[in-house]
Amino acid sequence: MKKLFMLLTVLTLFVSALAGCSGGKGSTVKASKEGEKVVVPFINGVGGSLADRVDKIVEVYNKSQDKYVVKTTKAGSYDESYQKLQSGFAANNQEAIALLGSDVIQEYAKKQLIVPIDEYVKNDTNLKKEDYGKGFIEQATIDEKLYGIPFYGTTQIFYYNKKALAENGFTKEDLKTWEGVEKVAKTVAKRGENGNVSYAGWMPMWGTSNLIDAVRSAGGNVLSEDGKKVLIKDDTWVTVWEEFRTWLHEDKIMKIHSGGTGWEYWDKTVIDLVEGRTLGFTGSSGDQGFVFKSLGKGMTEEERLNTFDALPQPAWGNNKPAPKLETYLFTLTRNIDPEVAKGAYDFMKFATSTEKTAEWSMATGYIPVRNNVTEYGPYAEFVKKQPQALVPLEQANNNGVGPFVDPTGGKINDALNVAKDKVEIEGVPAKKALDEAAKVAQEELDKVLKKKK
Template sequence: MNNSSNLHRSGLILDRRRFLGLSALGISAAALSACGGGPSTSGGGNSGSTVEQIDFSGVKPAKEITFWTSNPGDSIKVSTEIVDAFNSSQSDITVKLVTAGADYEEIAQKFQTAQTGGNLPDIINLSDVWWFRYKMNDQIIPLDSLFEALEFDTDDYVDSLLSDYLYDDAHWAVPWARSTPLFYYNLDHWKKAGLSDQGPQSWEEFGEWTTKLAESSGAKFAFQLPALAGYAGWTLQNNLWGWDSGWSKEESFDITCSSAESVEALSFLKDWVYKDKVAGVAGVDQIQDFAAGVASATVGSTGDLINAITSAKFDVGVAPLPAGPVESERICPTGGSGVGIPKDISPERQLAAGTFIKFLTEPEQAIKFSEATGYVPIRKSADPAAIVKKTPQAQVAIDQLANTRSQDYARVFLPGGDLEMANHMAAILTENKDVQAEMDSLKTALEKIYTDQVKPHI
């Protein structure tokens, strides 16, 4: 396939090679280097990539650097411990940890302000829906030459997590606080309803349990839908995929949110809220509601695992995301955040940043971070035994990694796409608006974002 055929069907489908390069063949940056010539940025001669890697030959790392984070999963304590361990392990580089926002949106706003106001960080915490716009705006660097210069063992990162940051055959971030959604449930309520202590295999099966739970548990709802502003676009991918649809077609910008399958999937959930009255919608945080006993079950991030268990006054059950009536494989989206390096800082600072990122994401630190927060281990060689011993429910998240799928392009590559999804889902689930009409409107909005803001830059 040549470059002229990469975009077709009104320009909405993007050739997989432009996004995933050689990763589909299982070829890592280290493997490419072994083949000669270092990390590839050419897409095998097909993608037309023009990514220019930075040459770090002869560069000496800066003495002091800053790491901006929003402390995902209440990670400030463990992140501080890791930074202190790095600073104590050597005397060449000192890292300063900076809380740059209360959430991903705040840190993104501060980073944008710093582009013109100066005072850029050296390492920044990048959420799944923000890193691509930084790349499009030429604000972060490709990391493959750093991988080579610092001898990162890229083969040891979980493949699906590292490949999430691959575009034009170059990596733009490294996985760090990575997560998947989980199905959380109240084991006490399950017992009262006469259910086994297992989670549901499918959403239809759970639908059969909701009446029993509503009648016996004493909770306000059998199920609490996630707070739409923070979770709708992410977690509902599972429901759409289970009905054989999605916000967009897999690995493309072909928007499919208004398909008959999508409408059926979302109508299924809407009926729980308005027809059966067994489900509610969280206003702020569904895990807080769940832990308080408001609902018998919910869906939340693996990053919420420790908080859910310690906050609840009941035994918390955790299960993989339920399947749909059509699809049962690869129905769980990846999520969370990684770390990247700004472009408009010196090579010395970039090299120092890369040195710390290598330390931050080594197996020992990966396990330490996961044990403290509930985020999934990002390294294959990281032994999860300590995590599982402390929190047995974490095994579910680890096992579920094999069933993950990179998120729909419409959510992670369209600036503001996630907000559009949240707004339209709010109209359906909190205002009882027509599903088909809202999904038609969402499709129009997402296609406009692609045409106006993304297509000119790819």
């Protein structure tokens, strides 16, 4: 769900600040007890109503055993939790468990702010890494060491009005390539007397994620294989981004919401589908609850299930789709008392059990991390009634790729963020916007590479 996406600017500032609190050595973080139970501090960056669901997992865990009690520090979002962690690391009183996104875990590991948990897994006959999805475990593994246990995954998928698609003579097969999406969008899009889009053939979600997914699905990459050259002005990037600019600003077959307060633009996009102003949009796997239950007016849940559906992201031409798969992981921070660390690991196992990952997925739409989740009775019944819930899992297993890890601490992502607004909002030619972004990005990358010499 979009509430969990980190603000790039805040993340950039935070990663830069990590340099001031790096290093794995130091005194043990002070431990405490509540009665006879060892207190296990946990910082939760899941915001909004989902925070309550995490609280419920903590509550059930605390009641399930009498050795540990997990105490939660709440943050309104992941970026807020990262800022709180920064202060904690500096004072050596940070929480034992940190829920981190796979796009920052490498930086934490490099700065020795989190520690591997291999010794716990090795001595545990009840937990096997192969029980978790391969893509999730790969994102938790750095230099062959396991730095976390996957809690859930997220990826961006297609949501669309299957009735409207059929009424216009198309099937879901027509949405399996971007060329097909263009053909459908040109047929179904409508414009008002002023020439503006009144019914969108498709709606990309504002931001770089959709654009980068499309580029990677066309065979492109952000960096060269040796990590020394920024590729964002290459032909593949220009071709893909220019197509989106054309669809939005010249053909006017697509539309995009941007700006506003908080995640207003995202909510507006979902509501446009539900209330009949677009054929479909590209959104988070966590948007399932919004599409099929809550956002928008005039439809019951049953009507929504009969009207809307979901699909994996399409390929570009003859290439294989390559949408980003992002994992959120429970990690163990540095300098934690051994007994507290044992409790932290025990909670991580509990919260990522088949039962708990299934319950979380059914409630949120996020991707379950356990391989055997489809064999779990309640989940199997759930997806029989709502088969679209399996789409994110299908995409993750078949085509999901790890997020781009910015070696500059966010400067390349910042440059892309500026370019995306020029293309999506201002209608600036993609070549011009990407040339400018590439210049800035390459300069920042060169600075990092120079320091490594």
